Amino acid sequence: MTTERRRSNDMALRQRAKSVIPNGMYGHQNAAILPKNFPQFFSKGEGSHLWDVDGNEYIDYICAYGPIVLGYQHPAVDRAVAEVQDAGDCLNGPSEKMVELAELLVDITPWANWAWFAKNGTDATVYAASVARTATGKGTLLRAHGAYHGAAPTWITAGDMSQQADGTVEYEFNDLASVRTALDEANGDAAAIIVSAFRHDVGFDQEMPTVEFAQGVRDLCDANSIPLILDDVRGGFRLDLAGSWAPLGVDPDLSIYCKAIGNGQPISAVMGRESLAEAVAATFATGSYWFTGAPMAAAYTTITTLQETDGIARMERTGNALREGWQQAADAHGVGIRQTGPVSIPLMLFDGDDFSTRDVPRAYRFSAELADRGVYLHPVHNGFLSTALTDEDVAHTLEASDEAFAAVAAEFND
Amino acid sequence: MTTERRRSNDMALRQRAKSVIPNGMYGHQNAAILPKNFPQFFSKGEGSHLWDVDGNEYIDYICAYGPIVLGYQHPAVDRAVAEVQDAGDCLNGPSEKMVELAELLVDITPWANWAWFAKNGTDATVYAASVARTATGKGTLLRAHGAYHGAAPTWITAGDMSQQADGTVEYEFNDLASVRTALDEANGDAAAIIVSAFRHDVGFDQEMPTVEFAQGVRDLCDANSIPLILDDVRGGFRLDLAGSWAPLGVDPDLSIYCKAIGNGQPISAVMGRESLAEAVAATFATGSYWFTGAPMAAAYTTITTLQETDGIARMERTGNALREGWQQAADAHGVGIRQTGPVSIPLMLFDGDDFSTRDVPRAYRFSAELADRGVYLHPVHNGFLSTALTDEDVAHTLEASDEAFAAVAAEFND
Numbered sequence: 001m002t003t004e005r006r007r008s009n010d011m012a013l014r015q016r017a018k019s020v021i022p023n024g025m026y027g028h029q030n031a032a033i034l035p036k037n038f039p040q041f042f043s044k045g046e047g048s049h050l051w052d053v054d055g056n057e058y059i060d061y062i063c064a065y066g067p068i069v070l071g072y073q074h075p076a077v078d079r080a081v082a083e084v085q086d087a088g089d090c091l092n093g094p095s096e097k098m099v100e101l102a103e104l105l106v107d108i109t110p111w112a113n114w115a116w117f118a119k120n121g122t123d124a125t126v127y128a129a130s131v132a133r134t135a136t137g138k139g140t141l142l143r144a145h146g147a148y149h150g151a152a153p154t155w156i157t158a159g160d161m162s163q164q165a166d167g168t169v170e171y172e173f174n175d176l177a178s179v180r181t182a183l184d185e186a187n188g189d190a191a192a193i194i195v196s197a198f199r200h201d202v203g204f205d206q207e208m209p210t211v212e213f214a215q216g217v218r219d220l221c222d223a224n225s226i227p228l229i230l231d232d233v234r235g236g237f238r239l240d241l242a243g244s245w246a247p248l249g250v251d252p253d254l255s256i257y258c259k260a261i262g263n264g265q266p267i268s269a270v271m272g273r274e275s276l277a278e279a280v281a282a283t284f285a286t287g288s289y290w291f292t293g294a295p296m297a298a299a300y301t302t303i304t305t306l307q308e309t310d311g312i313a314r315m316e317r318t319g320n321a322l323r324e325g326w327q328q329a330a331d332a333h334g335v336g337i338r339q340t341g342p343v344s345i346p347l348m349l350f351d352g353d354d355f356s357t358r359d360v361p362r363a364y365r366f367s368a369e370l371a372d373r374g375v376y377l378h379p380v381h382n383g384f385l386s387t388a389l390t391d392e393d394v395a396h397t398l399e400a401s402d403e404a405f406a407a408v409a410a411e412f413n414d
Numbered sequence: 415m416t417t418e419r420r421r422s423n424d425m426a427l428r429q430r431a432k433s434v435i436p437n438g439m440y441g442h443q444n445a446a447i448l449p450k451n452f453p454q455f456f457s458k459g460e461g462s463h464l465w466d467v468d469g470n471e472y473i474d475y476i477c478a479y480g481p482i483v484l485g486y487q488h489p490a491v492d493r494a495v496a497e498v499q500d501a502g503d504c505l506n507g508p509s510e511k512m513v514e515l516a517e518l519l520v521d522i523t524p525w526a527n528w529a530w531f532a533k534n535g536t537d538a539t540v541y542a543a544s545v546a547r548t549a550t551g552k553g554t555l556l557r558a559h560g561a562y563h564g565a566a567p568t569w570i571t572a573g574d575m576s577q578q579a580d581g582t583v584e585y586e587f588n589d590l591a592s593v594r595t596a597l598d599e600a601n602g603d604a605a606a607i608i609v610s611a612f613r614h615d616v617g618f619d620q621e622m623p624t625v626e627f628a629q630g631v632r633d634l635c636d637a638n639s640i641p642l643i644l645d646d647v648r649g650g651f652r653l654d655l656a657g658s659w660a661p662l663g664v665d666p667d668l669s670i671y672c673k674a675i676g677n678g679q680p681i682s683a684v685m686g687r688e689s690l691a692e693a694v695a696a697t698f699a700t701g702s703y704w705f706t707g708a709p710m711a712a713a714y715t716t717i718t719t720l721q722e723t724d725g726i727a728r729m730e731r732t733g734n735a736l737r738e739g740w741q742q743a744a745d746a747h748g749v750g751i752r753q754t755g756p757v758s759i760p761l762m763l764f765d766g767d768d769f770s771t772r773d774v775p776r777a778y779r780f781s782a783e784l785a786d787r788g789v790y791l792h793p794v795h796n797g798f799l800s801t802a803l804t805d806e807d808v809a810h811t812l813e814a815s816d817e818a819f820a821a822v823a824a825e826f827n828d
Contacts, residue, residue: 287534
């Protein structure tokens, strides 16, 4: 079932890139950490499929690492973007799209009174931390050990991501006692608790929060009069349109969106309660492109399309079909796997691989076999589903996966 | 010559915005700090003109605060953007546009060996600081007092921009002795000196660097084995395509671009020397949308269009015509003004106004009169010219300015 994969354009571009970009590439889309047959450079996306620069086609399960939630080249989103761009996208002030988007977000988020927009998730998490510091007059941020909240000095030491930033104290996700200890450690200087909507740390199985943990963190924030910041960059608009903790019945004070919010157009958001509006007004931040209209129009259309098409339920159905199909195939081949986290943000890890040391030969073999069969599934980063995935896509993927599990079993099983 | 200005749509949107955005607006495009007849919301831009949401038309001298350098809706840039968007903009990796843009930038920047892209200017200045810290193993950043290098905790205390960040030591622009003092103050921990291509601090006349200062800072960096970071966000691609210090004959080690680089499409860049490539590879940063193709295609086309049309010289001619015309009109009306900085990034301040305390009634009156005559010139922020400005635009602007100076003279002269 494998087709011949062309690689010459990708190889040529990698070579040219090495001359003008340090190491040839950087950041989370760096193909250097992927199996050798994964391309670095892409040329096209349409619906649930994308194409690399050599014309190889893939059913896509990472969706540009999250942003693509309705599929590539979604007609309604692209029309909304083109309409703004045909009039003027980057002007001396925002367009009415900014107000329309803020109204929509406040409307679908029962606990929140306002929205605030930037470009990157990191802009938004850093800003939320600054707002919390302004509001409380305190300095220390409580964050989970190993959690990723963005690539900025507020959260990480850029040269060594295992080192966390000054001004932060760590707790363990889903461990309320550790949050209490962290509060003690902050010694009266706690400014906020930031928590990911679910645990998606590099190197570990994903983990959903327990209601007890979520409610406990909420209660600790109330008892200490500090804001609870929900980092919903990863989960937002894939789990629940009212925010990923809405199903738990626990509301934050500030919440952060990026990725799926605009189907690939560059926009992030902070939402918050009225009680923090004054701190926002007193906390300066800005960016050259933060007020452009096209991403705001894209976000408005992305969210209303998800509403109108029941997109969250659709992704959940697709995710369940994949999860069940993968489990059956793995069992049939005697390959031990663990599937964790939300079904629409799937992570499959292999028993016997050691993700914490990046010694993951089974995951690499599996995803390399899939890539050769026109399926793009990242070996160690969680996947992202889109509403564009079809039953045919899932059927092809499971067929390819059966052969990939067979290859893993042949190489690694006794 | 004033025309009736409609305001009802803008007023209605401001009212709606107050309900869903803290204070109704934030950041550098907040119209609250502008004369009352300036609009907050815009609907259209074309060439050198833009329109607010009430259909009022303006000749534009701020260009979205810098990004628009070829005029709004530039056909070649918009074609390049549409071509990428019609295939796929936000994918699982960059497109070949990234390599083409990096090659072009390295080609036009004699001292630099590589380019690195992000979204905002702040992303790029913060990253350059992190790279310098990685490269040197030191922590302290030397920066000019009052200089703006972005809205991030690395540079400012967000709640109070007059307070600068921990880990920084201040010197005075164009004062080499103060840089030496700052180096002493850093006490062996200096990681980098960052300097704006020219002084454009809020509240002051602009100031070009002297060759002695630029060369002196360069020599001090060499003597201390630390990188010189040129923050060229404001000046880049308006003063010299090889960087704003190229005319001085002084080369930095890292240089930061944003604003004019992509004619309004969201992209920023760090460029650097080979000696720092290893530190880049060791310094992690990333963003969800950093690798999208459309902004890279826009930047490539913006720069090559500036090359092919001699755009820098064109903006300089327009800037000189405005500067001379404004001076003559001010003199004729007995109004004292000071025009400072590059002619393509003009700042006009009025004798008698006190910009440092924001007590600037003459500037407000002048810009309000211009706005009523269809000319958008910010009262206290430097302007930005585009290559789209025509002789007719300049003639209309000078005609309107004559009346505006008359109004200032009538109100403020004895």
